[in-house]
Amino acid sequence: MADLKEARVPDIGSSDVPVIEILVKVGDTVAKDQGLVTLESDKATMEVPAPFAGVIKELKVKLGDALSEGSVIAVIETAGEASAPAPAKAEAAAEAKPAAAAPAPVLPVEKPAPVGGRSVLPGNAPEGDVPPQVRPPFDSRIVMPGDAPYASPAIRAFARELGVDIHQVKGSSRGGRIVREDVSAYVKHALASGARPTGAAQAAVGGLNLLPWPKVDFSKFGEIEEKPLTRIQKISGANLARNWAMIPHVTQHDDADITELEAFRKKLGEENKDLKITPLVFQIKAVVAALKKFPQFNASLDESGEKLTLKKYFNIGIAVDTPDGLVVPVIRDADKKGLLDLAVELGEISKKARDKKLGPAEMSGGCFSISSLGGIGGTGFTPIVNAPEVAILGVSKAQIKPVWNGQEFAPRLILPLSLSYDHRVIDGALAARFAAFLAIQLGDIRRLLL
């Protein structure tokens, strides 16, 4: 039997956010997580996804409406598999008990500061104004080139789906905004002119002049199974690729002797049995101390690559591995929090991340990120800088190693540190000093009190 359900705005971190685009119409069949509307606040543009699959029966919003958490966007008829598009297995499971399903996170799209103090509203965007910039839910922000096209997240996704480089598309809507028809027209024209449609890899070809992505029919060689990337993987993948291609990365490796730290951590754990105190909280404190000593690391480079913004606050992003992919919630004001507070917060954000309950606000504002694989293993790796941050600390598994103390080899617990940095901002000597400083702080945590 048909079931009418209201699709509401989840926690978006701000209220009265205007609707700048309606992505569906009455009668449309939508899949779970498909964008319903795009909202645009002073700071960000975000797409609100459908919390469940079904057919749009009624639209409750119009362009320009100001929405807040709980505002009803549409009434969706969820008649099960009969009227909804065949959902993936996981979706089908989620549909079976919609009440328990967590709302999909809204996708924030970072918008640059208004140009010359003018607000850049959709449809009114003057030519030449900088368009919104895509940002994934974990705040790995994309810095688009200055000539980036003006298109909503839905249109960008549509273009990506068709393998179209959105930079090649001319917008026909007001202010040069690219709409769906422009993307379709571009594809038709490309096909008619005999040009091969560009694939995702070929989008990069234009910029980097790379070979096209190899096309292989793997089924010729054996049994295969195709599996689409998750929504988070797709978004984080695009960001990682951009960051890897645009930032000249260098990774500085160092070791910290955490033998004493570990003894103290164990003691602390025994005194606070209800709390999980991992080495990561000490690393957060050490990173804050290092950021204070080396402010160049607590900075962001602007799009032009000519201006550095130094931050006086200390918000640390923590890469969290979830079944759907990587997210980076941010611990705010880590300098003002003690080890136990940090342990509590780390537990909370890790759980929220894995339960898909992080909101955009909890994934924004980071200064520096830590990616800890220490609970898993490894001796070192090269983490990718989370732009527009300028450095990231990778942490691998601590192991007992023989260390020469001047008289003999003594067993010490050694923690491998891998500091990747943006070489445009930080030079090798500074990075070596930062990593050595971190190692010293972790080697003698009394220094964290200084």
Ligand code: CAO
């Ligand atoms: N060396 C040795 N042991 C370590 C360690 C290290 N560097 N770091 C953590 N451990 C131990 C912990 O103490 C814990 O052991 P106990 O249960 O005996 O205390 C165990 O490993 C598991 O820790 P954890 O991973 O659950 O907790 P954490 O605070 O270290 O990390 C979090 C939390 C959320 C960062 C982590 O769970 C995670 O998701 N890591 C993956 C991040 C990631 O994917 N990065 C890659 C990004 S690039 O693709």
